[in-house]
Amino acid sequence: AGDPWKQCMDTAVQLALRAGQVVRKALTEEKRVSTKTSVVDLVTETDHFVEELIISALREKFPSHRFIGEESTSAGSKCVLTDSPTWIIDPIDGTCNFVHRFPLVAVSIGFAVNRELEFGVIYHCIDEKLYTARKGRGAFCNQARLHVTKETGIKNSLILTEIGPKRDPATLKLFLGNMERLLTFQAHGIRVIGSATLSLCHIASGASDAFYQFGLHCWDLAAATVIIREAGGFVIDTSGGPLDLMSCRVVAAGTMELAQSIAQELQTIDYGRDD
Ligand code: IPD
16 A cells, blocks of 8 residues: 555645744734643643644544644543554744743654654754654755754763653652752753753754653654654663653654663652543
């Protein structure tokens, strides 16, 4: 049957670009902001609008496929990955950035078949950079091929992380303790840019060496995981074991050595599971 998922990926690219246009325009306009799991877990009418735009277009074209979307999930839809072709969508990654007009905001569309990630499309709406990867066929930003760095140790590496939505004292202590450990090992720097997917794209493009986070979700990880792996990098669980898309935690790096070294230093912050 030739290439069964090409049409899906082409559609994902078109929709990410269209959604990105909506997000780019909405960035400078007045927004209605609500909260979800915590007072810092934000959502706007644009998150809902864009998710609906993407999912309704996909459902019409691929009626037998399944969908996991950030805002449909918080509205009560189940977050389960089956063997069916499944789209995993974050309409606006970096909603807090979006609310504050901080210009790092992305649309993320991942696609899995038989529980395996097949392709990922991430659109940096403000810089108009399109990150894409298809399993076995490399990762790209616009037309340029992406490659991870070869850094193997925490010392001298540039590491990205995200804070996550819990802000109780015990969680903050663990979060800051993790940062402190990595800095003690003489990491060159740690950055928090406000978008898990764009952080992961920076690993894929070799602009930083590693990313870790507790408290993110499958829609922050699905597309980016394919992009990093196709750029030569590694995406694993914070325990050091294989990635579990639903476990709300991740370490990614250009080398397995660096991913494992970071995993070994991290104290676990429990965010439960997506499924
Ligand atoms: C969030 C952002 C944030 C990260 C959260 C994500 P959202 O995604 O990527 O930087 O810390 O874990 O859920 O809510 O803006 O789509």
